[in-house]
Amino acid sequence: MDLHEVTSVLRPRARDELVGLDDHDGLLAGGTSLMSDPNPSLRRLVDLTALDWPALVVDDRGLEIAATCTIERLITAEYPAHWQAAPLFEQSAHTLLASYKIWHTATVGGNICLGLPAGAMISMCSALDAELRVWHPDGTDSTHSTAEIVTGNAQTSLATGDVLRSIRFPEAALTQRTALRKASYAHLGRSGAVVIARRTPTGVVVSVTAATRRPYVIEVASTGPDVVARQVLSAIPPDGFHTDAHGTAPWRVSVTEYLVGDAVAEVMS
Numbered sequence: 482m483d484l485h486e487v488t489s490v491l492r493p494r495a496r497d498e499l500v501g502l503d504d505h506d507g508l509l510a511g512g513t514s515l516m517s518d519p520n521p522s523l524r525r526l527v528d529l530t531a532l533d534w535p536a537l538v539v540d541d542r543g544l545e546i547a548a549t550c551t552i553e554r555l556i557t558a559e560y561p562a563h564w565q566a567a568p569l570f571e572q573s574a575h576t577l578l579a580s581y582k583i584w585h586t587a588t589v590g591g592n593i594c595l596g597l598p599a600g601a602m603i604s605m606c607s608a609l610d611a612e613l614r615v616w617h618p619d620g621t622d623s624t625h626s627t628a629e630i631v632t633g634n635a636q637t638s639l640a641t642g643d644v645l646r647s648i649r650f651p652e653a654a655l656t657q658r659t660a661l662r663k664a665s666y667a668h669l670g671r672s673g674a675v676v677i678a679r680r681t682p683t684g685v686v687v688s689v690t691a692a693t694r695r696p697y698v699i700e701v702a703s704t705g706p707d708v709v710a711r712q713v714l715s716a717i718p719p720d721g722f723h724t725d726a727h728g729t730a731p732w733r734v735s736v737t738e739y740l741v742g743d744a745v746a747e748v749m750s
Contacts (some may be wrong), residue, residue, distance in 0.1 A: 492531035548590025567599035577601035608677035620643035673728030678744035
């Protein structure tokens, strides 16, 4: 998509060059979404890739992912053998309605900042207790859960001038077993419901996305699939499920219950 109203491009090399950002600025990394719509209000593009953040940092605390890291880089990297959750990266990418060509360009942070219910990286981050670090215009940082950033359908808590810097997965979550389940109207269609279960020492953590307006993360002490499924549904308000072209709310409630039970059964087997 040609962005005819854009008159300049900023390529900041340091954080202190990210000044004066306003609603007429488009934060650019992969640009797969930004350049798919006319966006007539934009006057400037801010190319965050010029900041040259390390895409992936593995340390004794877990994994830090730069917001500008591409999905392809995330899913093709090698990780410690004891990280049982690492296969979830590629599994989540496959729930995204996109080809491998998009993976080559689209970024982890961009997918999160769109705030779409079917955001594949939102599902992954919700399930793995991700800590999202945000740069604010006044020079301060803050850290949030995925659910604190993605607050609704295409809605986030990010204010004008805020920049998502990184996503950190704690070591504990990465070493735990996970299972992902997806449902959609069409085999290759946009996800209508995505459920990820993660086994913990005290029970199971379940994330529900795509079926709901925002991500829900529910921790249940029980490990019985049917019990967990009932508790997950009771923790999500009825108006939390939404209806669109990719699924009705009643259908999403039904498939979510089934997917939760199936995913929990796998991680407990």
